[in-house]
Amino acid sequence: MKRPQIVKVLQVVLCALLLSSCVSRKEIVYFQGLEEAGERLAQNQNKNLTIKPNDLLTINVSAPEQEAAMPFNLPVVGMPQGGGLDVSLTVQGRQQMQTYLVANDGTIEFPVLGDIVVEGLRTKELSAKLKKEISEYVQDPIVNVRLVNFQVSVLGEVNRPGTFDIRDEYLSLPKALGLAGDLSIYGERKNVLVMREENGKKIHEYLDLTDPEILDSPFYYLQQNDVVYVEPNGAQRQSASYNRNAGVYISIASVLISLAVLLTR
Known part of the structure; x- marks a missing residue:
C-alpha cells in the first residue's frame, strides 16, 4: 500500500473515531426543559414517606415541667467504656435513646399510653397525635419523632455505590445520586x-x-429502604464484550502503521 493510501485510511479511521465520540446534550444533561416545568419542584413534597412495620423510631417528650414528662420517655441506654449496658439516665460514656420498633400490626407500645397505631402516619402526624394524648397528663408537652432506619442503597454505574x-x-433521587458521587460517564x-416495598409488595419504576x-413521579422522593440501580449505558455494555487486551492490540497496530508509513517513504 502506497503512502497516500495509508494516509487516507488513517484519516478515515480518525474521522470515524471523532464522530463516534461525540455525545449530544440530550444524552447527558439532567432535567432538560426544566424551565417549562414551572414551580413543580417547589410544590412537589415527599408526602408518601410514612411509618411502616419494622421501622425504628425515637420519640422524645419534653415539657416546662420536665419531671412530669419523664414517664413518657424510655430510659437512655448508656454504653460505658468498660462495655455492657447501663439503662440509668446518668452514665459515663456514650448515651443513646432507645428506639421503638413498629410491630407487624403497625403499633408501638408507648409508656403510659399503651399501644399506639403509627403505621401510615408521617412523623409530624404522629408527633401531633402523641402531643394531643399526652396533654391530658402534661401541660404544654413537646414531642419530637424521628425515623432512624431511613436508609437507601444506590448501586450500579455510580462513583461511590453503597x-x-x-x-x-x-x-430526592438526585440527592441520593449525589451521595453516591453521581453517575459515572x-x-x-x-x-x-x-x-x-409498599404494602408488602415489591414495586418499581424507571x-x-x-x-x-x-x-x-412518586418515586422522585425516596422512602426508607429504597434501592436505586443505575444500569450501564450501551457503550459500557458493548465494551464488556471486548477483549480486555484490545487497548494493547490497538497500540501495537498504531506502531505498525507508523512504521509502515516510515518504510514507504
Missing part, C-alpha cells in the same frame, strides 16, 4: 431504576433523569 443512612426525611441516565416530568 447504602446510606439518611437524617433528612426529604431525600457510563451510567444510563434515561433508565434509572427505583425499587421499593426514571429518565433528562426529563423534567420526573418531578411528578
Whole structure:
C-alpha cells in the first residue's frame, strides 16, 4: 500500500473515531426543559414517606415541667467504656435513646399510653397525635419523632455505590445520586431504576433523569429502604464484550502503521 493510501485510511479511521465520540446534550444533561416545568419542584413534597412495620423510631417528650414528662420517655441506654449496658439516665460514656420498633400490626407500645397505631402516619402526624394524648397528663408537652432506619442503597454505574443512612426525611433521587458521587460517564441516565416495598409488595419504576416530568413521579422522593440501580449505558455494555487486551492490540497496530508509513517513504 502506497503512502497516500495509508494516509487516507488513517484519516478515515480518525474521522470515524471523532464522530463516534461525540455525545449530544440530550444524552447527558439532567432535567432538560426544566424551565417549562414551572414551580413543580417547589410544590412537589415527599408526602408518601410514612411509618411502616419494622421501622425504628425515637420519640422524645419534653415539657416546662420536665419531671412530669419523664414517664413518657424510655430510659437512655448508656454504653460505658468498660462495655455492657447501663439503662440509668446518668452514665459515663456514650448515651443513646432507645428506639421503638413498629410491630407487624403497625403499633408501638408507648409508656403510659399503651399501644399506639403509627403505621401510615408521617412523623409530624404522629408527633401531633402523641402531643394531643399526652396533654391530658402534661401541660404544654413537646414531642419530637424521628425515623432512624431511613436508609437507601444506590448501586450500579455510580462513583461511590453503597447504602446510606439518611437524617433528612426529604431525600430526592438526585440527592441520593449525589451521595453516591453521581453517575459515572457510563451510567444510563434515561433508565434509572427505583425499587421499593409498599404494602408488602415489591414495586418499581424507571426514571429518565433528562426529563423534567420526573418531578411528578412518586418515586422522585425516596422512602426508607429504597434501592436505586443505575444500569450501564450501551457503550459500557458493548465494551464488556471486548477483549480486555484490545487497548494493547490497538497500540501495537498504531506502531505498525507508523512504521509502515516510515518504510514507504
